[in-house]
Each structure stands twice: as C-alpha cells, then as structure tokens.
Amino acid sequence: MPLCASTPDVGLSGDAASLLALLDSLEEQIVVIDKAGTIHFTNLAWNRFAEENGMPAGHNWLGSNYLKVCDGAGEAHSKEAAEGIRRIMSGRQERFYLEYPCHSPTTQRWFMMRACAVSGREQALFIIAHINITERKLLELKVASLSMHDPLTGLANRRLFDNFLHNEWRRSQREHMPLTLMLLDLDNFKACNDCYGHLAGDAYLQLVSKVLKSFCKRPTDLACRFGGDEFALVLGNTGIDSARRMAGEICLAIADLGIAADDCHRVTASLGVASCSPDTTGMSETDLCAVADSALYQAKDGGKNGCYCLVC
Numbered sequence: 001m002p003l004c005a006s007t008p009d010v011g012l013s014g015d016a017a018s019l020l021a022l023l024d025s026l027e028e029q030i031v032v033i034d035k036a037g038t039i040h041f042t043n044l045a046w047n048r049f050a051e052e053n054g055m056p057a058g059h060n061w062l063g064s065n066y067l068k069v070c071d072g073a074g075e076a077h078s079k080e081a082a083e084g085i086r087r088i089m090s091g092r093q094e095r096f097y098l099e100y101p102c103h104s105p106t107t108q109r110w111f112m113m114r115a116c117a118v119s120g121r122e123q124a125l126f127i128i129a130h131i132n133i134t135e136r137k138l139l140e141l142k143v144a145s146l147s148m149h150d151p152l153t154g155l156a157n158r159r160l161f162d163n164f165l166h167n168e169w170r171r172s173q174r175e176h177m178p179l180t181l182m183l184l185d186l187d188n189f190k191a192c193n194d195c196y197g198h199l200a201g202d203a204y205l206q207l208v209s210k211v212l213k214s215f216c217k218r219p220t221d222l223a224c225r226f227g228g229d230e231f232a233l234v235l236g237n238t239g240i241d242s243a244r245r246m247a248g249e250i251c252l253a254i255a256d257l258g259i260a261a262d263d264c265h266r267v268t269a270s271l272g273v274a275s276c277s278p279d280t281t282g283m284s285e286t287d288l289c290a291v292a293d294s295a296l297y298q299a300k301d302g303g304k305n306g307c308y309c310l311v312c
C-alpha cells in the first residue's frame, strides 16, 4: 500500500503532528504557498537552511511572500523560478523543475527546485521543494572537464579547441580585434621516444605543455594538445607582430628545456603562425587553421626549430 496522506494506516497515526513530523524528516527544503505567493508552511529543512544563510534563528516565514522574494532577487534564475511557479498557478503547466547555482562566499553550491500544485485541497496551494545537488553537479563538471582536456598534459583537447576558436573568432569579429593561431609540432620527438622510452617522452610532453601554458595567461588565450607531439595556441587580441615575437620566445623556451633526442639532436619546436582580423578578412576559422598548417609545413621545411608566420 502506498505511503501517502490519505492512507495513514501504515504505521502513522494519521494526525497532523505525524504528517508534520514526516515533512520535517525530509532532506528537501519545503515551502507551501497560496495563489498570491503567501507562505503557509515551511518544514524544518527550510528553516535550518535559512538560518545557516543568515536569517535569525526561529524566523517566522508564515505570511511572507515567496514570489515577491523571487521577483526582487537580482539573479536570472530567481525570475525563472517565479515565472515557472506562476505557470503552475495559472494551470498552464503541471510541474516545474529548475537547477540553479546558489554559491556562498566560501562554497560552490547548486540546488534543484520542483514545484507543483497540492492536490485534493479546496484552497489552491502549491508546494515547492528545494534540494542540494552540489555533489552531483561537481561530478558533472568534473566529467565535462575531463571530456575537454588531454589526460597526459591537462591542456585543452581538440573538442575544447574547436569551441574556443569558434567563440574567439566571433568575439574578434564583434570587437574588431586581431586573432592568431599557432600550430606547434615538436622536432625529433620520435628519436627521443626511441632513445629514452615512452615514459620519458610522456614526461617531456608534460614539460613542453607547462611552457605553452605559461604563454597563455589571458582568458582569450588557450593552449591545446591536438595529439602526439602536436599542439595549438589560440591567442585572442594578438596581431602578427606580437605573435612573431611570442613564437620566437616559445621556440627558445622549448629548446632551453634541453631535451635530448639522441646523441646528436635535441627536441625543439617548429611553429606555424597565422594572424588575421576576423571582422575584415573574408576567411573562416577553418581557413585560419589551414593557413597555420601551411605555415607549420614551411617552418619544418625551413630546417625546424623556428617559426613561419603568415598574415591572412
């Protein structure tokens, strides 16, 4: 037999106190409001949460207006919550569900809110339940981050690169800023692997990645590992002169790591650099990749350990 208020004969006495005890035992923070938004009931979890977040102990919520609080809050999700509840009140929607951030100054937190009408009552009442979903959200964020990064080096992977380049391209168009793409391929890395083994090679790839990260400090920059010994750098608001200077510095910094490839060669880097102004060029971001690729080919052809720059 299902456990619900209409079947209180499964161990509950059926009186109001037992039902309140049941509501107070729930982890969900529950509030019941009427059609005007006036609060008629809050459970223990609700009161506790409010106290933990600065409300005075024993604050009486009854009579306060839930919808007005949502309307008056600055965050977009509070307005979204109020709109959803009003849709339920007007019968346009049966249930409303919302996941939203609710970060404190010291902790990241997310909550899920569900709202629906209370059935079987003469007076129109609506129940709203909030539950902390931080653990699940943090896990989701971790999975999302793993799917966007290279596990060996921690750099962005190709998927994140594609998203980032697309966004930077559009931002550069809007803000009339230049954009640079650098493609980097290590020189003699196969010999290094053959000579010192894959584990040592892995450690060297991590060292190279640290160098590349150190050149990407602004939010408009991204260092990425395409795979193997191939990397890419997206540099927002960077024209050809700064790009050329930076590419030279990157070559030097990687040569300075002093990674031996074999008895006669070192691991160095070749860079293909392509800079453009996305707002005026007739090209696409895919064209920019092709130009950087062709520049990289010429850097390799020119004897490695250097960069080749093209403006497009």
Ligand SMILES: Nc1nc2c(ncn2[C@@H]2O[C@H](COP(=O)(O)OP(=O)(O)OP(=O)(O)O)[C@@H](O)[C@H]2O)c(=O)[nH]1
Binding pocket: 152, 185, 186, 187, 188, 189, 190, 191, 193, 197, 198, 199, 200, 201, 202, 205, 227, 228, 229
């Ligand atoms: N240690 C390690 N090696 C890798 C990894 N991925 C690819 N490689 C190796 O990286 C090497 C890249 O090959 P190439 O770029 O053709 O070799 P290279 O000696 O750098 O050639 P040039 O670019 O012409 O100088 C290959 O030996 C791959 O096996 C990895 O994750 N770890």
